[in-house]
Amino acid sequence: MSHPNQLETVGVPVAQVGAMARVLGEQPYPCDLAAAGLLHAAVLRSPHAHARIRSISTELAAQQPGVAVVATAADLDGPHTRFGVRVRDQPVLASGVVRHVGEPVAAIAAATPQQALAALAFIQVEYEVLAPVPTIAAALAADAPALFPEASATSLPVYGPGAAACAEPSPNILWEFTLRDPTFDAVWAGAAQVFEDRYSFARASHYHLEPFACLARWSGEGLSIDTCNQDPFLLRQDLARIFALPEHRVRVAAHATGAGFGAKSYCKLEPLAALLARLARRPVRLVSSFDEEMLSVTQHGAEIVVRTALSRDGAPLAREMLIDLDGGAYADASALVADKAGYRGFGPYRWQAVACRVRVVRTTTAPAGSYRGFGGTQTSWAGERQIDSLCRRLALDPIAWRRAHLLRVGEAWWPGEAGMDSDLSGGLAAVVAALDPPAAPHAARPRGVGVAIGLKDGGGEARPANAAVRLTADGTAIVQAGVVEIGQGATTALAQVAAERLGLPLDRVTVAAVDTDLSPHDLGTHASSGMAVTAAAVAAAADDVVAQLRALAGRAEAVVHAGTVEGEPVASLLKRRFGPYGADVIGRATVQAPRSEGLPLRSQRLYWMPSWAAAEVEVDPLTGQVRVLQLVVAGDPGTAVNVLGCIGQVEGAAVQGLGQALFEHLRVDSAGQPLNATPWSYRAPRATDLPPVFRTLILESGLGPGPFGAKGIGESGNLAIPAAIANAIEAATGAALTSLPLTPEAVFRALHVDS
């Protein structure tokens, strides 16, 4: 899309705001923060996947050098201290039972990090080891031990027609979500051919480089926490409940974050740091190690059955997804992930009817939570693998089948739901066209091309956001909004949007740090909603500033541009109206998408966030080794506010998807012991893993709901990669892989054993 000529800042590629501090090493992260009298925390974690705590003795530890305080569940227990989204089942410190290796059992605050760590060895815990429940199958077995014999505190959302959910339908199932089109059975009955396939999705680690880190301090006024958390306002609610404080006595400062990919959402280690600080009456900094990080929250592994009904000529009729997510030991965000995985997991085709059942299964493994793609990653893998496999069974070309049956702009698979707002067929053609011509066939190592389309929606459900824009007395501007900078480039894009609406150059706009005492409320840095929702509030707040300036100038149509109002410098106008020191002009706005009560989730999808991938692979049948020769990935930001940022988001996500496809897998043994939950044993993508040809396309539909037609793009780039690579393997060899990752062993097995 070409931009209207009048845009001066939006659509112009710019260096990231904040890049200067980062290349100079001057950007502070929470692990760098200090305070007078600071204590350092260390956490004793469970060595068992499942055990009863018979006793904890802390006397010896408390006597160790430098130790100020030792905390256990006895210092903070009760139903109100548990946390989790919709199901509050996770204690700050293990209470009576541990349910995964790495669960916090006790914590120490000491004068130095070394003293805190050393003193952990003096905490004596007596465990009675219980039977582990390491897998979905083990948790669903008839004789499985009940992980939560008692019901948790829950809060269920209200659903519309077609959808329903249930919390804890049985002790080892955290959540069940169902969706069923009333016409599903009739449509299914009319099918000429049906396909049912099962797919496995291996759980990955977020592997964010900056560990979890926070600094908690108490004063007579209440609790203050500096942290790396995407959800400062939701965290404030959790902290207020856990410590029985009103919300205005809890301050959360959300700092620039060393990435998260979902891990740094909702309540994490902050209550534990706050507990230690309260007991010690000193500031406490808690910085996890990378090992601890990997045992704190993970992606959801999944087992997915895909049932697809086609007409006689191969056109899509109906699809049903039966999804079991491995939720790990505690709820975290699993209930939300389940709803989203089920609701949007069918793939972007012209289904006449859809149905799903999603269960979150509790296991004695690390809790699973938000992860880039939020359920869309798992369903895009299964759904897009099956499209290729069924095309192969029907001797149809998978690219041609997709192009014939993809949703067109404006079409939806659920009556009344938001129509598709990207050119899906055009995007698919674009990624295929961007591949170099395939090399000559290799005699010993077959090659093939595969494609896939990933899909999720963005923007949340009737999500509110607030923003303020402050024009200072010298005519420069400060944007206040609750989006946390986690590397996604939100700061830059929000500054661009405000600059554009104010008619200011970008270097005269800054974005304020996020602080719950000062920032306008926002639901959190989630659902790729920064550009689609919060940016709309920022744009409206900037418009409010412009309106106020026009009122001050006394001319409703006054031209506001380049720091002037109808030619008069803003500083001059403000001094003329407010005196020699001028004054700030503060614009405010609140936005919220409307509810649509007749829809299953009671709101339309705010926008769709597809991605397209095409891959060429070469397979060595002797070893099962797969080489990705070419990878092309594309995303649609609606309008690219900063195309450099969009490319970075799609490209980075694509490499995360490449790791998910080929080797990433957090594994546990039959006792629930992690096998590779360390940075040296878990394989994450490195620069040498990049394919020789690696291209990113930004395809602007201009159809986003955000300012200037923007959408979010941050969660799209990984969605299609695993299926595209597996589809390429099938095209090359005929091996129909159904499990991730696509390791040499798995490929060899598919080629030589399973066939």
Add this chain to the structure above:
Amino acid sequence: MQVEVSLTVNGAAVTATVEPRTLLVQLLREHLALTGTHVGCDTSQCGACVVHVNGASVKSCTMLAVQADGASVTTIEGLATDGTLHPVQEAFREHHGLQCGFCTPGMVMSAVDLLQNNTSPSEAEIREWLEGNICRCTGYHNIVKAVQHAAAAMRG
């Protein structure tokens, strides 16, 4: 037991009293408050802690402070001169070679070392050199391009 180490950090003479087990990265971050050098994995995998010791890149989480006694250490804070970014810093900033920025100091220090030894590395050579630096955000592509731009700028 405490020992004294004397070294040059970013051009300034520094003497510190540390426990013998103190890592170079702890000396830099905790004793000298040079927090631009980051600790990610703490096990020599991620490279967020790369600094230069006597001009060569080193993972400072894998070197004891006492091993740097008498050495000249450069950290990310010492790379820019007189308010001017090093060409590698400038290229990372301008060409979007970073997102969250946590890996950036180590990445930049590694890349500077590469360009000291190879003034026009190929794409494959840059990928190979940076294998010891993990970035989860960018997918590396823009980092590699930034290094190529820096190499061109430094060749003049």
